[in-house]
Amino acid sequence: MIGKDHAMLSMAAALLCVSPFLSVDVTMEYLESCIYFLAGVFVGSYLPDADVAAAKELRPRKVKWFSYSILSIVMMRVMGIVYRLMGMRFNGHHRRSFHTIFGITIAVVLLAAPAWFILTSLGWWSDVFIFIYVGLLCGALFHLAEDCCTVNGLKPFLPFLSLHLRGGITTGDYKDKRPEWYTKCLVGMASLVIAAEYVYHIPAGSLFLPVLGVVALSGIIFYIISQRPHARRK
Numbered sequence: 001m002i003g004k005d006h007a008m009l010s011m012a013a014a015l016l017c018v019s020p021f022l023s024v025d026v027t028m029e030y031l032e033s034c035i036y037f038l039a040g041v042f043v044g045s046y047l048p049d050a051d052v053a054a055a056k057e058l059r060p061r062k063v064k065w066f067s068y069s070i071l072s073i074v075m076m077r078v079m080g081i082v083y084r085l086m087g088m089r090f091n092g093h094h095r096r097s098f099h100t101i102f103g104i105t106i107a108v109v110l111l112a113a114p115a116w117f118i119l120t121s122l123g124w125w126s127d128v129f130i131f132i133y134v135g136l137l138c139g140a141l142f143h144l145a146e147d148c149c150t151v152n153g154l155k156p157f158l159p160f161l162s163l164h165l166r167g168g169i170t171t172g173d174y175k176d177k178r179p180e181w182y183t184k185c186l187v188g189m190a191s192l193v194i195a196a197e198y199v200y201h202i203p204a205g206s207l208f209l210p211v212l213g214v215v216a217l218s219g220i221i222f223y224i225i226s227q228r229p230h231a232r233r234k
Helices: 003-021 028-044 047-055 066-085 101-122 127-147 178-200 208-225
Strands: none
Touching: 003 028, 003 127, 003 178, 003 208, 028 127, 047 066, 047 101, 047 127, 066 101, 101 127, 178 208
């Protein structure tokens, strides 16, 4: 999928995840945490594609954000070093090591650790910032799940399991409306949860675990639906 689709789907899934906290008795602490989480998800939904920007190197005409390309190259180099220190082989090509649960978790840790150290040293750290990094990881994991629905698919469990997950969605096929349908379904469910909380005065957070189950089940259903290739009209 392209970046726009990843951001759209990931933000919709994230909205459903935080919907249990947007109840009638929502506090500023809950609201602030949700905002930080959503911000992290938005950035994280683009994170795995850092391998694309790094592959294009420092060529501003081929990368939308030049600074993103620089950050991607640094990240890929550091990731390669970490993998070697762990005795593992790092593959920097697109949809390889950086498109795995293991690889993206390391990437988030490498981003979070220095940020925490700097902010703590300056006395600017706040515990609410944790939700940014949780969102960053969730956004990246959503990205991987979405790519598993595409024709090329992924091997998200490397280097421990070589299971290849793929679907029938072709990246860049604007006639295939399934990503938009998935997004509308997720936003619709989030709206229903929020509406129910206000109508029935459900305390904030009470529906969190059931809603997480709905998110997981929706992901499985979307993956099954994505298996069928898009029928192109002539």
